[in-house]
Amino acid sequence: MSFAMTSPVLTLSGVAKRFTLHHQHGAVLPVFDRVDLTVAPGECVVLDGPSGMGKSTLLKLIHANYRASAGHIVVRTAGGAELDVTQATPRELVALRRHTIGYVSQFLRVIPRVSALDVVAEPLAEDAGGEPLAMESAREQARAWLARLRIPERLWPLPPATFSGGEQQRVNIARNLIKPKPLLLLDEPTASLDAANTQTVIDLIREARERGAALVGIFHDAQVGEAVATRRVPVASFRSAA
């Protein structure tokens, strides 16, 4: 295996996170004291622990929705360079999300008036730069993803705002996995899915692992976690000593 295949995609070192609530008399909520974690290509790290322990917070720190209070979060980008998301400019973070980090959150952030097909195709369409063949190829792949995730074809031209929770979640999964990125963050991607779709998501995660993606995930369903994990990490070990 080449160096590029084995060196970590993600390295967290000494990451701390606390929230300061200025309008609650400056109350400080400590979440993490020290997170040290590396994730290599082909690994799926499953975060364990009861709710409220900071599992989603950890994903949001990596995705840079939250700012780390201390420490470094280094991601090896699709271009092969290393970027510390705690130091990166907004422009670098936008590029990182576009090319390197996929993030399946629990809920689809709905874009008014855009069809499910275009919502899914968008990450590829962005790279197509309006070139008609590439745009059609993006739509073709989006159709395949929607079909695989069992979204009925009559829904494809409709905006997902009116879809059921499970349908929206599957559109969200398709949108965030359609472009194969080196690092995937999954926040309960199967929370409202039936057995058949849950199995499809398990297959998709295994396929991502096999192509060399690094994954960090949270799964409410222990069996799903069992099926996809290459390693389990209890987030309690990162908590501030109470």
Added chain:
Amino acid sequence: MTELLWSPSAPSQPLLRVSGIQKRYGQQVALHEASFELWPGEVLAVVGESGSGKTTLLNAVAARSRPDAGRVEFDVRDAGLQDVYAMSEAQQRLLARTDWGFVHQHAADGLRMDVSAGANVGERLMGLGHRHYGRLRATATDWLQRVEIDPARIDDTPRTFSGGMRQRLQIARNLVTQPRLVFMDEPTSGLDVSVQARLLDLLRQLTRHMQLAVIIVTHDLAVARLLAHRMMVMQRGRVVEQGLTDQVLDDPQHPYTQLLVSSVLQP
């Protein structure tokens, strides 16, 4: 660190560089030392309540109101970063008519209300010397369609248009010259919610497809979330916080930003 922006077309310098601009009205400091860069294709939202200095900032950057201190530089085609306030008035006007656009909150401030929709769209092109009537009309027709106005209305004046249509016409009028930087001052406020959603979606599509850089002033955090890559939060003439849109909204650090974010329903 440019190699990190792994993209075949990653630009090598900012489109706009603002350094330490300030503005006073008498004793009142309306804008205190604002500095930032904007890169091609970046959308920056400036948020804050009325009187926070966001419109003062926009007007100072857009060469509409000279700041008391600081510099505003724009990457002029084939000439690199140029101080916009060192330009002649003719150069500033040319910039404002070609590479820049300005979308006003009130469409009546940005349109000619007594000339036809088609002439409103064609005016910037005519200012650049386009004279072929058939081509101007074809371009106007195309742009009316792009902003979802029935081309059959091409000879009507904006006075006969609804608020949402006027705002879309104002956008077409600005974008017809393929500008690289567009300033927007509260473009969706004053419109009905359903009309707002349509305008927002249209703006989102146009900015992405045309790779427009945009500075949008808004008090609506949901507008910022939907359109902007980056946000700047202003309070009493100062930029109190700036960063990636998600970061500012999901993990606000400054007390004022925390108040702003916690005061609205799900931005």
